[in-house]
Amino acid sequence: MKVATIAITVAALAVGLAVAEPEAPLADIPLPAPRMAGGKPLLTVLKERQSSRAFSAKPLPVQLVSDLLWAAFGINRTDSGKRTAPSARNWQEIDVYVVLAEGAYRYDAKAGILRAVVKGDLRALTGGQPFVATAPLNLVFVADPARMKGVGPADISMYAGADAAFISQNVYLFCASEGLGTVVRGLVDREPLAKALNLPESLRVVFAQTVGYPEE
Ligand SMILES: Cc1cc2nc3c(=O)[nH]c(=O)nc-3n(C[C@H](O)[C@H](O)[C@H](O)COP(=O)(O)O)c2cc1C
Numbered sequence: 001m002k003v004a005t006i007a008i009t010v011a012a013l014a015v016g017l018a019v020a021e022p023e024a025p026l027a028d029i030p031l032p033a034p035r036m037a038g039g040k041p042l043l044t045v046l047k048e049r050q051s052s053r054a055f056s057a058k059p060l061p062v063q064l065v066s067d068l069l070w071a072a073f074g075i076n077r078t079d080s081g082k083r084t085a086p087s088a089r090n091w092q093e094i095d096v097y098v099v100l101a102e103g104a105y106r107y108d109a110k111a112g113i114l115r116a117v118v119k120g121d122l123r124a125l126t127g128g129q130p131f132v133a134t135a136p137l138n139l140v141f142v143a144d145p146a147r148m149k150g151v152g153p154a155d156i157s158m159y160a161g162a163d164a165a166f167i168s169q170n171v172y173l174f175c176a177s178e179g180l181g182t183v184v185r186g187l188v189d190r191e192p193l194a195k196a197l198n199l200p201e202s203l204r205v206v207f208a209q210t211v212g213y214p215e216e
Pocket of ligand 1: 051053184185187
């Protein structure tokens with residue numbers, strides 16, 4: 001490359017750098033108040049509950065995401081702060097992460113907000129099965145053992161697994177009621193996912209769960 005060309009390239013790069021907009025950080029998403037009434041009768045929902053693995057890429061409306069998260073692990077008794085799913089000794093040690101195409105968020109049930117965690121599309125990291133990368137939403141259930149007071153290390157996985165499973169079943173029932181597809185997934189490469197979500201080493205990824213409209 002001639003000296004003049006190099007000079008022009010360097011100047012162009014400098015201009016480019018000078019005018020480039022700094023990338024906007026991922027913003028929190030305030031959730032609309034969840035719908036706490038309606039849906040199909042429980043026995044119909046139980047009849048229709050199933051795992052599915054073929055999803056449309058169509059995004060879920062924010063109201064539906066709010067309803068889904070409330071059904072999963074929202075607060076259903078404001079006086080005590082207790083939730084739609086039980087947790088051993090009311091530890092409430094599971095945080096629900098929501099991985100969307102634009103970024104990953106943590107569900108703050110009390111504030112009704114999706115707290116921004118990491119910008120960018122991490123969906124493919126939520127599991128080895130190909131549909132996870134294109135389905136609109138993957139939940140990741142993350143346990144915080146520090147909240148599990150008085151339990152020995154041998155029992156942490158058992159309680160965290162049980163508490164995450166109740167949340168997962170709520171998601172299954174909500175999806176059956178709303179005509180959405182879902183599958184809970186233990187097949188997760190936990191270490192890279194935890195890293196991508198910037199989780200401290202003390203936290204544990206328990207399961208993931210994909211949600212979306214059925215593939216047409
Ligand atoms: C703890 C747990 C982990 C699971 N992990 C996976 C998984 O990694 N990938 C998957 O496709 N299905 C997974 N499943 C879904 C099961 O395969 C499914 O529930 C089972 O085949 C019965 O089908 P059904 O849910 O339609 O009744 C898991 C289910 C449970 C309860």
